[in-house]
Amino acid sequence: MLVSTAEQIRQMEIRGAGRIARAAAGALADHVATVQTTELDVFVAEMERAADLLVSTRPTAVSLPNAVHMVMAGVRAAQTLEEARLGIITAATGFIASSEQAVQQIAAIGARHIRDGDVVMTHCNSEAALACILAAHQQGKEIEVYATEVRPRNQGLLTIRTLNDAGIRTSYIVDSAIRSFINEVDLVVVGADAISVNGAVVNKIGTAQMALAAHEARVNLVVAAETYKFAPLTILGNLIEIEERPAEEVLAASIASTLPYVRVRNPAFDVTPADYVDLIITEEGAIPPEMAYIIIRDHLGWSIEQFDRPAHRTDQKE
Ligand code: RUB
Secondary structure: OHHHHHHHHHOOOOOOHHHHHHHHHHHHHHHHOOOOOOOHHHHHHHHHHHHHHHHOOOOOOOHHHHHHHHHHHHHHOOOOHHHHHHHHHHHHHHHHHHHHHHHHHHHHHHHHOOOOOOEEEEOOOOHHHHHHHHHHHHOOOOOEEEEEOOOOOOOHHHHHHHHHHHOOEEEEEOHHHHHHHHHHOOEEEEOOOEEOOOOOEEEEOOHHHHHHHHHHOOOEEEEEOOHHHEOHHHHHOOOOOOOEOOHHHOOOHHHHOOOOOOOOOOEOEEEEOHHHOOEEEEOOEEEOHHHHHHHHHHHOOOOHHHOOOOOOOOOOOO
């Protein structure tokens, strides 16, 4: 179960920052029953190995280490093996429930920012962003969506299926058509894999281009993101690692092998600077990107004071 969940995350059969986080929490809870030992130390060491395996699967979505950290907190306070086992299961169950609830809260807040008659553009397949759009539609607002294809893995197909099933009029466009259609759009709504302390948003590759086009066209960009998508270690200046995926996702190996001078680059995510983000909608409320540190300090419990050395760099560069 643990190894198969890790593999499913790595292969993107489980994908999207929120789903990845919940799957990892569930895998840790399930792993508890498989650890055959009477020793607390052995149990903790095995759970830490399991946590490391899960965290190693995809480097960018900070929801993954954040969820694992929250679940593993259940073991750290334990004095006995039974407390440790129960601690993990309780923390995992709690995380999964609060993560699902957070999406509903984000949907309720996000829907308020979508007006009747709005044309909304979205990118990739974000549960949180789609929840806002669906909630606005359920409130009876007449909305229309532009959804991108999302090369190379075509997550846009998942998005248009959901929108279609809800009865929302949707235009499906190739990623390179964003700027051609941005003037027909009232609002951009996207999700996030990670948010830096300075409010920079890491999301599916192409989000930064969409943000640039929206900025130029004076179209607001809203990010829907649970508080556990904020990256605590960016307060130390750590940069969020951008995952680069296999070349074969972009170009078949049979073709690539005939092009010895060609190198395929396949970054899965990019960084949208805070300047291009108008609002971040969390389950705690809608905030400007400049308030990211407050979320990291007050909701995730990390503050700059707990570290010995001051941050030497707090910007999230491309
Ligand atoms: C998914 C992606 C999504 C975020 C947010 O990338 O970039 O926009 O993860 O999604 P991938 P959610 O398909 O590579 O995992 O709101 O569902 O957490």
